[in-house]
Amino acid sequence: MDDQDTKGTLRAELLRVRRGLPADERSAAARALARHALELPELASASAVAAYVSVGAEPGTRDLLDVLHTRGTRVLLPVLLPDNDLDWAVYEGPDSLAPAGRGLLEPDGPRLGPEAVVAADVVLLPGLAVDARGMRLGRGGGSYDRVLERLAKAGARPALVVLLYANEVVARVPVEPHDHPVRAVITPAGVRRFAAP
């Protein structure tokens, strides 16, 4: 099997486990995740944070988005483009989210363009797993691979933080040349930092 096949198999298994999580465990996990995230010094000092709106069985980000927004942090949310690249718009609170394609919720404000993400001090990334080196397995659309490449090209070095369930921190994920490591993972069990690359 090549790395793309191995990634696919691992994604399917992790998504299956996520879907099996009962609603009460999901909401308890979201609260714990927000609590640990808010302990991160990088988030406390950030002026702008690129985040995303969790949907379905994803580790919940809604509590965290609302705390950041309420305390005046500029929160950027992704808008999925037809080619799977991401545009961005500012989070203006729960009433400013609208259902979009693929079960997503997206901000209804002005689109700032794909380059807007380079202004973020922290980028919170979705994913399905991260390994002991900080290598992340994403959904497979390559959206965040493009974001990370864009940040690197712009010379931007925001704190990259992935939000997961505790079982999704694994020994090794398959890696391809375009993959970039993250600085930390937050799970309901706490924060784990990785060595700088």
Ligand SMILES: Nc1nc2c(c(=O)[nH]1)N(C=O)[C@@H](CNc1ccc(C(=O)N[C@@H](CCC(=O)O)C(=O)O)cc1)CN2
């Ligand atoms: N909450 C959230 N927002 C995000 C992402 C994400 O992973 N999570 N993305 C990360 O890149 C981007 C959107 N990329 C996506 C790529 C694939 C699918 C997807 O496969 N959706 C399923 C249906 C949803 C489900 O039930 O899981 C599908 O279309 O079959 C969704 C979003 C930007 N916004």
Ligand SMILES: Nc1ncnc2c1ncn2[C@@H]1O[C@H](COP(=O)(O)OP(=O)(O)OP(=O)(O)O)[C@@H](O)[C@H]1O
């Ligand atoms: N910079 C890029 N520009 C365009 N496509 C890219 C880029 N980087 C990776 N891709 C493509 O995106 C696809 C998905 O890559 P991969 O399986 O690594 O996704 P992922 O990192 O798990 O998902 P995501 O980035 O959406 O979180 C691959 O076909 C890959 O070739």
